[in-house]
Amino acid sequence: MTYEKAKEYFSAYSEGTLDAGLAQSFEAKLKADSKLQAEYEQFEATLKELESLQFEQIEVPFDLNDRISAAVDKSIYDKKRTAQPGWSGWLRNLAFTGLAASAVFGAYWSINNSQVSGRSSVAGPISVAPNSKAVEQMEYSRTDNGIGLEFNPVDKHAITVKGGATGEEKFETSNQVWLHELTNDQPGAASFEVTVEGEELTTFVVVPGKERNEIEGTQGSIVLLAKEIADKYGIPVVIKSKQVLFEAAWPTVTAGSDALKTAQDSLQNLTGVFADMREGILYIGDN
């Protein structure tokens, strides 16, 4: 055993975990090498000194937890500030609110639940400082993995997200900003149903899959159309329409046409439904 090799075994020998054979060689080397022996004694003294580390009294700042919470809040705020500017004004102009409820949503879900794939995940930051915006309207923004949801309630609300691989999830909001992300790791598009307690209309959110596919169908519900468009162009689609489950016929997609044009062409037979594109998200709503 060399001098350098023996030094590699200092810890193991001291802890008694060295193999019997190696321990014998080590001890023999130690006896034969006074320099090594001196170094090992110093090493053991160092280990004794190190034991004192565990008994060290460390005073924790009284405001530590406040500082941590403030840092977390700031991080959430910074994220929100750098997020794409809201399209809530545009959404409000669509008059999405105040529409009559449609009893067919539940039926739609039960029929299509088995077809959806994807994942609903809460996007890290959930609730931050008490909400001062007082805009009780869900907002959407595109994220790297799907689509982000932001809700600024003034009061408690129950939010239900159905769809994807996670099935159904229920959330309770207070008067704080609620953030959520819908993602989809599957090849094909996934649809999610987002219901906010107190709102009369449910929103359908379609997140594109990992693969791009040509539009194959020629007719179906708006949600089905949205899934085809999402997979063709790789963009998320938000639908809030009384006619979400009504049949629409869509034309053959020609080269060069984009998601908005495809949606507008396809929806022309449905009175009162229109499409618009904003910040990389296709919106389909009622006039």
Place this chain on the structure above:
Amino acid sequence: MSESHLDDELLIRRAQGGDRSAFDALIAKHSTRAYQYAFRLTRNPEEASDVVAEGFVRVYNAIQNFKGQSAFTTWLYRIMTNCFLDIRKKEKSRQAISIESALVTSEGDVEMQIEDEGASPHEATERSEREVRFEKAVAKLPEYQRSMIVMYHGEMMSYEEIAAALDLPIGTVKSRLNRARLTLRDMLQKDAELFQI
């Protein structure tokens, strides 16, 4: 009512579901230990607080990715260690830029104040010089070696826990820890008269 008595698993699940109070409970439950670890690494209360705050921000942002394959504390140690290393890296690069700037100026001599990471004179009188020198030696260890020393000897973590926290094989942890101890021994040897080793 405080929720810090609840299991980590439950708190994490609730935090993942959007419950901020559950996350706050995780902070309340683990901040002291995280701070003590950070302080042992930095020997500076302000920097330790920064490391812990930044660490919990990272935990918050990544809580969705936590699958419970290791203990929450193991994950927390990993994040705190990375925060410490990142903050140190930033400081070093900032210091390098600052020194470079000073060198190119033509305004005469520049006095550089290099922070002494050791104890203040007041602290030194309160504790034995031997302890202070020992802490200084630990503080002078390279960051990676220091984190291992602190984990093993300060936090009383096992080799397995350190391996999980640093994402290293156990054999590597053992050999690096041995090297760290040898480095520390060499440093202390320089003060042999005082330490009488």
